[in-house]
Amino acid sequence: MTALEPLGKARFRADERVTMSHGGGARAMADLIRKVFAHHFANPLLDQHHDVARLDRPEGRIVVSTDGHVISPLFFPGGDIGSLAVHGTLNDVAMGGARPVALTAGFIIEEGFPLADLDRIAASMGEAARKAGVPIATGDTKVVERGKGDGVFITTTGIGVVPDGVEISPERIAPGQAILLSGPIGDHGVAILSARQGLEFGTSIVSDSAALHRMAADMIAAAPDIALLRDPTRGGLSATLNELVEGTRHGMLIDERAIPVRPEVASACELLGLDPLHIANEGKLVCICDAVDADRVLAAMHAHPEGAGAALIGHVTAEQPGFVRMTTRIGGMRVVDWLSGEQLPRIC
Amino acid sequence: MKYVDEFRDRALAEKLSAAIHAEADPARDYNFMEFCGGHTHAIFRYGVQDLVPANVHFIHGPGCPVCILPIRRLDDAIELAEMPGAILCSYGDMLRVPGSKRRSLMSAKADGADVRMVYSTLDALAIARANPDRQVVFLGIGFETTTPPSALAIRQAADEGLENFSVFCNHVLTPAAIRHILDAPEIDPEQAVRLDGFLGPSHVSTVIGSKPYEFLAEKYAKPVVIAGFEPLDVMQSVLMLIRQVNDGRVAVENQYTRVVTREGNAKAQELVDDVFELRPTFEWRGLGWMADSALAIRDKYARFDAEKRFPISEKTAREVKSCECPAILRGVKKPKDCKLFGKVCTPENPMGSCMVSSEGACAAYWTYRRAETLAEMALEAAE
Numbered sequence: 001m002t003a004l005e006p007l008g009k010a011r012f013r014a015d016e017r018v019t020m021s022h023g024g025g026a027r028a029m030a031d032l033i034r035k036v037f038a039h040h041f042a043n044p045l046l047d048q049h050h051d052v053a054r055l056d057r058p059e060g061r062i063v064v065s066t067d068g069h070v071i072s073p074l075f076f077p078g079g080d081i082g083s084l085a086v087h088g089t090l091n092d093v094a095m096g097g098a099r100p101v102a103l104t105a106g107f108i109i110e111e112g113f114p115l116a117d118l119d120r121i122a123a124s125m126g127e128a129a130r131k132a133g134v135p136i137a138t139g140d141t142k143v144v145e146r147g148k149g150d151g152v153f154i155t156t157t158g159i160g161v162v163p164d165g166v167e168i169s170p171e172r173i174a175p176g177q178a179i180l181l182s183g184p185i186g187d188h189g190v191a192i193l194s195a196r197q198g199l200e201f202g203t204s205i206v207s208d209s210a211a212l213h214r215m216a217a218d219m220i221a222a223a224p225d226i227a228l229l230r231d232p233t234r235g236g237l238s239a240t241l242n243e244l245v246e247g248t249r250h251g252m253l254i255d256e257r258a259i260p261v262r263p264e265v266a267s268a269c270e271l272l273g274l275d276p277l278h279i280a281n282e283g284k285l286v287c288i289c290d291a292v293d294a295d296r297v298l299a300a301m302h303a304h305p306e307g308a309g310a311a312l313i314g315h316v317t318a319e320q321p322g323f324v325r326m327t328t329r330i331g332g333m334r335v336v337d338w339l340s341g342e343q344l345p346r347i348c
Numbered sequence: 349m350k351y352v353d354e355f356r357d358r359a360l361a362e363k364l365s366a367a368i369h370a371e372a373d374p375a376r377d378y379n380f381m382e383f384c385g386g387h388t389h390a391i392f393r394y395g396v397q398d399l400v401p402a403n404v405h406f407i408h409g410p411g412c413p414v415c416i417l418p419i420r421r422l423d424d425a426i427e428l429a430e431m432p433g434a435i436l437c438s439y440g441d442m443l444r445v446p447g448s449k450r451r452s453l454m455s456a457k458a459d460g461a462d463v464r465m466v467y468s469t470l471d472a473l474a475i476a477r478a479n480p481d482r483q484v485v486f487l488g489i490g491f492e493t494t495t496p497p498s499a500l501a502i503r504q505a506a507d508e509g510l511e512n513f514s515v516f517c518n519h520v521l522t523p524a525a526i527r528h529i530l531d532a533p534e535i536d537p538e539q540a541v542r543l544d545g546f547l548g549p550s551h552v553s554t555v556i557g558s559k560p561y562e563f564l565a566e567k568y569a570k571p572v573v574i575a576g577f578e579p580l581d582v583m584q585s586v587l588m589l590i591r592q593v594n595d596g597r598v599a600v601e602n603q604y605t606r607v608v609t610r611e612g613n614a615k616a617q618e619l620v621d622d623v624f625e626l627r628p629t630f631e632w633r634g635l636g637w638m639a640d641s642a643l644a645i646r647d648k649y650a651r652f653d654a655e656k657r658f659p660i661s662e663k664t665a666r667e668v669k670s671c672e673c674p675a676i677l678r679g680v681k682k683p684k685d686c687k688l689f690g691k692v693c694t695p696e697n698p699m700g701s702c703m704v705s706s707e708g709a710c711a712a713y714w715t716y717r718r719a720e721t722l723a724e725m726a727l728e729a730a731e
Contacts, residue, residue, distance in 0.1 A: 257358070270352060272467075320719050323718070323719045325719065328393070328394045328395045328579075329356045329358065329394065329579075330356055330357070330358055330361035330394050330395070330396070330399065330579050330580070331358050331361055331362060331365075331395075331398070331399060332394050332395015332396055332397065332398040332399055332579075333395045333398050334392060334393065334394070334395045334716040334717065335715065335716050335717060335718045335719055337714070337715045337716070337718070340694075340695030340696055340711075340715075
């Protein structure tokens with residue numbers, strides 16, 4: 001899988017497309033892997049030329065997390081499915097309090113998919129992994145017949161190590177703890193909507209897709225006793241918080257005015273009749289920690305570009321167990337619920 | 349957001365709340381019906397109830413277009429979507445509503461029908477242009493607000509000679525429904541709901557003006573305030589209604605002066621009048637058949653009328669037994685009075701239309717005030 005093509009030499013024709021033979025295990029597949037994936041992902045683990053990646057035994061406990069990425073459109077303002085597949089899994093590992101060690105990547109590609117687009121996605125993945133300092137250690141490629149896929153699906157698995165003494169778990173959430181949010185919500189979901197066919201609208205909003213493991217490590221260093229970290233991806237902030245209170249003996253009370261939302265995101269949501277609390281994020285995290293640690297953790301978040309907009313948005317309560325409630329902008333009170341089904345724009 | 353944030357300002361809300369508390373007579377109740385689902389949504393989303401005294405009651409009316417579309421018409425829409433080669437275009441919130449046998453447009457899509465969510469009628473026209481060999485049907489629903497865009501699409505299709513576009517028209521009229529609710533006690537005293545005034549549907553009035561509601565004041569002696577949809581609009585309108593009630597006045601007042609005039613939008617009215625005519629009668633989910641309460645496409649545009657263009661089978665459809673949606677839509681009952689609420693009927697598994705639409709009263713109680721409602725229900729059950 002080594003042998004990068006010399007710079008300047010075209011690795012494939014501009015109009016070349018993925019064919020069934022690229023998934024057939026023959027020379028075409030080896031070529032595809034060499035010219036696209038190995039070219040962009042190159043690292044010592046991958047270069048072992050083995051079906052497995054051999055990792056040194058780390059100190060601490062191992063965590064593993066896997067995530068399938070299916071997104072339309074594949075390219076959107078601020079990212080693409082490739083960088084998203086890296087960030088999403090790194091963040092899942094980091095939310096377990098772990099330092100990510102390696103990633104794996106599985107590709108399901110639809111016959112006829114332009115090789116140039118695949119190359120762009122692989123380049124973006126390679127760059128995201130390099131920036132994060134986490135190698136893509138091994139992978140897999142399959143090709144499905146035209147019409148049986150949607151361009152490209154990517155599954156990534158992340159392996160990480162949790163340092164001793166760190167116990168991040170929903171079971172440690174308790175009344176009185178502070179709820180912190182690392183920045184404005186809804187950027188990713190609105191960026192995707194703005195690029196979706198039939199709905200293209202002009203906006204300066206770009207996806208917040210980012211790797212959060214370095215910020216998470218600094219937060220843990222500032223307050224090793226953090227109870228919980230979670231990235232509010234699909235279902236948005238409301239789903240994340242509801243997941244954490246459902247079936248428990250505590251509730252949450254958040255303040256609408258404290259939740260950061262960019263004006264452009266708020267406007268787009270108004271226009272479409274959507275609630276920013278339900279919109280997906282790909283570069284934000286929620287942290288629950290003891291109230292006395294809140295300022296220290298916030299300072300650690302503010303020190304990173306990904307946490308520049310971090311804010312204290314509420315507290316865990318003993319009242320109304322199982323419910324997330326919110327003091328509204330005008331001073332009323334309401335339940336913040338799970339999204340039911342898909343979020344659909346209102347008629348009027 | 350300019351022109352939005354000002355109407356969600358905490359300090360102003362507190363001032364209005366204080367004024368409402370000061371002026372509401374504690375010795376009586378105030379029952380105000382908000383006709384529009386948009387108002388219901390705003391009241392719950394911002395917790396407006398918490399800022400008015402307990403004797404000011406919001407009665408939720410039938411003004412959610414998704415809630416009042418009868419199952420039979422929804423079944424028709426699904427049948428149109430399943431015609432070979434058809435593309436059915438619909439606004440998003442219609443897709444999840446269950447019809448007969450709990451089938452929705454979304455489940456029809458999962459079964460292979462080509463159902464597409466659109467954001468405007470112009471999107472549906474674009475789909476028709478792009479698919480000349482397919483029949484594109486737009487599911488037209490909604491009150492006076494969404495009717496002009498449907499009319500515009502039909503006129504544009506006619507101008508372009510677009511042969512593969514039609515509208516399945518289910519547009520309905522607000523004044524007829526309000527009249528029906530107020531006449532209901534005369535027909536059946538058990539259907540009586542005490543109303544002291546109406547929060548008038550403001551987006552509807554941007555099209556038809558405030559004039560069509562003057563009959564409420566003149567004939568039924570009910571105060572009306574045409575109210576905007578922001579929380580402070582609603583609160584100010586409540587204050588205006590309280591003042592009318594306290595003064596013994598009955599008038600149509602306009603709180604939403606930044607958009608609504610007495611006469612409305614003449615151009616939109618002409619457009620609607622050119623394309624649509626009154627239906628002699630139309631069925632509303634929960635309210636039954638009502639004369640002059642809906643629109644049909646005029647004969648001169650018959651080739652764009654899906655009902656005339658395609659055979660739709662006659663069918664009967666039944667509501668779920670013991671679902672209280674009909675009484676809730678008339679304001680006679682509250683969601684907590686329904687045995688199904690929160691038990692078998694939730695937004696994930698809606699039994700009736702009030703739960704499926706985000707603007708329906710049941711969905712609003714479930715989504716935004718579930719904790720309080722379940723506590724009240726438990727208390728009532730214990731009694």
